[in-house]
Amino acid sequence: MFAKLALQSLLDRKGSVVLSIMAMTVSIFVLLGVEHVRHQVKDSFSNTVSGTDLIVGARTGSLNLLLYSVFRIGSPTNNIHWQSFETIAANPKVKWAIPISLGDSHKGFRVLGTTRDYFEYFSYGKQRHLAFEQGEAFNDVFDVVLGSEVAKKLAYKLGDKVVLAHGVAETSFSLHDDRPFQIVGILKPTGTPVDQTLHVSLQGIEAIHIDWQHGVKIPGSALSQSEIEQADLQPKSITAFMLGLKSKIATFRVQREINQYTHEPMMAILPGVALSELWQMMRILENTLLLVSALVFVAACLGVSALLLSSIRERSREIQLLRAIGASPSFLFLLIELEAVFITLSSIVLGMGLLAGSLVLSQGYLLAHFGLHIESNVFTLHSLILVSAMAVASIVVAFIPSLIGYYQARTINK
């Protein structure tokens, strides 16, 4: 009956209550959303690469190198020579080396030129290796292996032919349409940018650019398939490469050797360090966002408090009646608190539902455009703790009208 009274009382003032619930729903949506996306982005970024000791590329900022080599965000400042890669890969401290060549795309998805070592050594998450959903790694020059999202979004299957485009724009007019690639493998989902990537051999990248110059096909050039396959497809340059070392102790020494490499300016970064640099940069933004979200929530709580406070003035006769039939001032205090709890709980349910719905809808976009795999499940332990904290905060803020209600109940008959 106690709960029913609180609920009926709120329903009786549904106009203002609905507005308060809307305000609080938006604030919970923002606060939970910021926190959820922040955690998911961190997890997503942290899980994208593991087991790689060093990432090597042309001299640039460490973040830029990390972003374009691992997350396929941004562009490299320069390429590095194949000989440099071979020299460093031959270093006795190096266990494995994976070359990366970027610059082409297919319907908005990045194309990555690499070697078969990529499928053997590249790992993500907790040292998880890439696995094939269907097919196998590329063997021939014009074989391509798709990331899971590429196959899913474009509804490709093994044996289908795909045409790569020069450059990374979603719509490109410079197509390598004379040399289509055949799909020979589809990778299992990883929740990383690998899912958004088409993987071809470095020879394949060389082959489609063999009669191109400065990003444009040389007019009149029309090499046949056999001519291309017989041509020298040894890559002359690559975008970057990943290194796995035999011993972690050697990491800084190899990094120093690469950074001091005299034949070509290069830089080597530790992925973990670069990621933490990224978080350092993001922290101010994160904290600002969190603070703004928290303030929005506090404003919504105060709004609810104001609503309940104004309702006390309207309900002085009701309070008097409740007192006359035996309700104690504490009952009135708890009744107003319960109303605040109902508003908060309704807002939490709506806010979480709205957030889950928004994430489901935006999941594809975030994955396609930012390589971020954001879980739509918002019912995590962290968000439940946050929601509990918000419920407690709303109860605390509702102390103001509740106490006023309490004192009004004590003095109602004066």
Next chain:
Amino acid sequence: MVITLSNVSFSYPEDPKRPVLDIPSWSLSKGEQVFVHGPSGGGKSTLLNILSGLLASTEGQVTILGQRLDKMSSRQRDRFRANHIGYVFQQFNLIPYLNAVDNIRLASQFSQTKKVSLVEQEIQQLLITLNMAQKDWQTPARNLSIGQQQRIAIARALINKPQLLIADEPTSSLDKVNRDAFMTLLMSIVGDNDISLLFVSHDLSLASYFNRVDALSDINRIKEEH
């Protein structure tokens, strides 16, 4: 005795030098139906609030059903009121957004006198006794007529089987027909259930329903409430 007042005085804490009530002695016997009349501002509501335990007297002894209200804490007085006293107001007797059944049930929530299973039966019985059509039982109180609301108010006041019923000008917002019907119903119910009634009004024409009539000015030595 149902009510015994002895040297009761009351003044509001913020204005302690201006007493509102000063009652040397007054009582109400079991089964008695007393009509107390007096002008507005004469201290009627303050007296009822002290008798129901909503206010504590400043001095003196307030004994209701053998219990000293002036010795009880605020919480004890609330509990006592819920268990033993029925209250009917002039208006706004009901929570407007609750239906008839919920309004009555609400009063039983504060009382510890009966089992929950019995409450539903008794609510139905009371509503039938008070001639409330069943179709109106689930209607929000605000959508019922004033006459219907006052009947539900009686039902609510009786649900905990009080030994004392306090009525504070319950007929003042009723027309003559409804007023007479209300008074007939009220008097028959308190008579049938052996409930002591303290009925306060400024309308002297109601005096004929009661077996005792007191003027507030004879009870309270303070002549005008400030």
